[in-house]
Amino acid sequence: MNVDQDQLRKAMVSLAVEKVLLGIGKPIYNNVIKQLSKDYNCYLPECYEHPEYLNKVLKKIFGNAHVTIVDSIKKELDECMTQKPIAHFVTAISE
């Protein structure tokens, strides 16, 4: 049951990040995916377990403006923030 819940949260996080990045543009989304894979050998769903990778990649691409992307992801996950792992993910990408 716990594993299923975790898989669900993983999917939710992936979808939220995907939605925010696609809102800017598909090549931007592709660039983030590419950098995650190149620098950390990591796919987007795995960022749920390693939010620090996503944090570093967003900083690398957007510099100071990564804060806005993080805010938009937070907003997308707003309803699930009561769930500890999601709140932990959001805190980790905000650092």
Next chain:
Amino acid sequence: MQNNFEKLQEQKSLFICLLITGVTITLATFFGKEVAKVVTDFTYIIVTASFVVLSIIISSRFRKTGSHGKAWMLFLGTAVSWCMAETTWTIYELVYHTNPFPSLADVFYISGYPFLFLFSIYYLKPFNKLISRKMILITSLIAVSVLIPSLYMTMDNNSAESKFTIALGATYPVADSIILVPALIGIFLFFRGEVNFLWTLLLIGILLEVTADTGFQYFTLNNLYYTGHPTDI
């Protein structure tokens, strides 16, 4: 900034293209004004046509997706406008042998600016929460200070040119300084990021535009301008 420097080193082809363009026009000036005119006119058509091709490639990558997709479509609008402007200028100068300033070419040159401004707006749109009033005020002050030499020349000149020509000449530095505001905001927003490279190039380009347009205005008012003039480089 280190990131930008590394990026600049990677962009050798960009530097080679800029160098070839600059050297071509400089060399042409040694062969007299007529040669400089022909070489500069054709070089500018090639440069702006390449600008259109590159913009089409970037726009097609985005396929109108997201805010940046719209931004790059608008960027394509700038490229097309300026390519048409250069072509019109060349036709007036080399085919009809008339002075291309002021002419229909100016309509195309000026219409490129709203597209460029809207490109910046759409590009920065997803990050608008970070843009404070203070940031807009500071960047606007910088833009206005860049405009001072041009405004001084407009107000204080003894040119025989018509008021319309003088005002039209002043329009370019004004438009450049308006574009400068979002470019400076972009530099600040994306500081330390890879995207910052694009905004650094845009800022350098706009600053060179301001210099060239102010130079164009000065030499036109003093009846010293010709196509291929060092200010064109």
